[in-house]
Amino acid sequence: MKTFRRIMAVLLLLLTILIVSYVVYTARQIPVDEGISEVIYEMATTA
């Protein structure tokens, strides 16, 4: 039982990492509009 639980936990961890990685990878494929943020950020930090 203990061994089975451990195997399941490792598999679940690997599966979670792979799913999260796939979700992030897919989300990164969608272009996001660039804001004017960087300019304002620079202004705010150098003022």
Added chain:
Amino acid sequence: MRWQRRLNIVLSIAISVAFLLLGAFVFRISYIRTIEALTDLYGGFKYYICELFELGECEAPSVIEFSKVLNWSIFLPEDFETFKANFIEFCKLFVTKENFLNWLSATGQKAGDISKIIVLILPCILALWMALKMLYTKPNTKHNVDTVPLRIYKTVTGYTIEPLKRYIKQYVEFLKEHSKVLVLWVIIWVCNLNFATIIIAFLGYYFYFAVSFDLASIYVQVVKMFIDLQVVVKFVPIWLIVIAAWFIFDHWRKNLALAKLRRMENSNRGFISDLPIVSMTCGSMGKKKTTIITDMTLSQEVMFRNVAYGKLQTTDMKFPNFGWIAFEMELRKCMEYGVVYNLATIKEWVQLKRSRYDKHHNDDLQLYGYDSQRYGLYYQDGLKTQYIFDVLETYAQLYFIYVIQSSLIVSNFSIREDNKFVDQGNFPMWSMDFFAKNRRPSRHAHILDFDVLRLGKKVIDNNPNAGSFEFGVVAITEVGKERGNNLELKEVKKGTEETNQKNDLFNSWLKMCRHSATVDNYPFVKVFTDEQRPASWGADARDLCDIVHIVSSGSTRLALPFFTIEDMVNEWLFNRFIGLYYDFRFNRGDNTLFIYLLKKVTSFIYHRNTLSYNNYGFCVANIEKERGTMDGKAEKKKYYVMNKKIYSQRFSTDCFSDYFNDMAKKTKIGLNDYMEYATEKATVTELKMQNSYFINALYKNADSE
């Protein structure tokens, strides 16, 4: 020490200044954004007042717009429509084969890179391992002598790390004493990391939403919150975020584990409530009989206090305008001066007040200024009418049971409890959590003088304790050995001068004990006993009980979620390290630097795992409950044995060990001194050395023939 205190103060000021400087130079953007959020809050509040009192055309507050000072781009689009479109695109892309193959290829590439690093590092690790093995397998017997590298390490750390560690420890204690410093730092970092902005912006938006119910603007607030959180990602190093995230995760799962343990405790209490006044827990040796009755006893004590507390609340409501606090204070004074010390003397005390009141009708003296004309002296509950002094008598008894600052447990073995009495001079409260983090002051169960439970003859003539027991939890381990069964007591006569199990009327007490313990129709008495077999206790007493058979007690499990992998890694590392260490100890007697460091790591892992199991470990005992007459069907149940509750020095499993210690001390023989068999077959002389009835009988017969 004064210089240390001064150093602590200087360090605290220096750290505070450093935090403020960090705020001024690194996290300046957070403060600019906080000012903007305060403006938003003002705008939101103005809008709220304007809409609430209909003060004309209200201007939409700036809180529903994006920040003008922190307009960073994040993964979320600025408007909900684009988000919806992107989400649909994401879903479509998520299920395309091409995207999946691209991801596989990208993941494969990364896995390949990691594999290359592992392949490069692995031979180095193996070489190092082999070198260490070869180096440390050279045998010597230089007992407890430190090697040169270890001496150098100890000297260097003795002047650097160790004083620093000691200082940090005492500085942490200093900070705990002066928690205001910690509060100041928390405030600074809440502002630095822009959390203050999020809280203020939420309040501003709340005012706006409360009167507008503008659901469409929620999305903007979510995006704004993510933008505000970007300060953490942009300015705090990733390793620090990971450590902080780990601590938050650990704290969260520990809370989950505690909630699970408390649910188990509640389930146990439900089981205990269903037991009759007397119960007997049975099981063979090592099945945790005494553990379980101790656990039940501890829970029952808490339940008695809780029942008394609940009944106090309902009794209070019978005369809601009565000055209960004054009554309680007078009762506590009487307890302090020994005027009342049990339920009987409380009845007497209230009776005296009643007779005085009935004579003089003085509300101020006997009823603490209670306006009897206005509020009345009788309570009608639909079943009966109660006079105020009857209610006062019940209240006083309940208060006595609730407030008494000694254990409610009376047992023939010691039980430690640590319920904390918290009193600020008004109504006191009990802190009775078995899973509290900090260890609290202990008190122990009262010694059970069996004469107090005997209605007939007593072992000690005119025992002053006799007849004094009224209420409480009685725990008797190995009850069969104390009371015996019908077979064992066959030769014992009721009419003898000497006190014995047949003339002490203990069983009559068992049958009638609820009479002295009943307050407000609830019996504040419970008797838990244990024995290996039910038949070891005479049927007359046993028939009163429910018998709890411990079928099996399972292995220890953890209530802590997401610990399986950690547990596995800890176990693997510990076994590797401990194996290596004992290999080393077999070969060498000196102390080396490598083993010194290895032991530190191993003990750290061991300690961490032990803490987890001791705080959040439990095992499930499978039990069967049946009637004491043993003629019914057994009911299958589960009882949870939680490590933190029952194994924190609650009782000693070898509670009678001192008897055997005493005997062993008087002899001059140990296990080593016992004769051994000369071969695998015992000789006649060896057989006769056994002093066995069987062998002796065999040789007696042989000799007589």
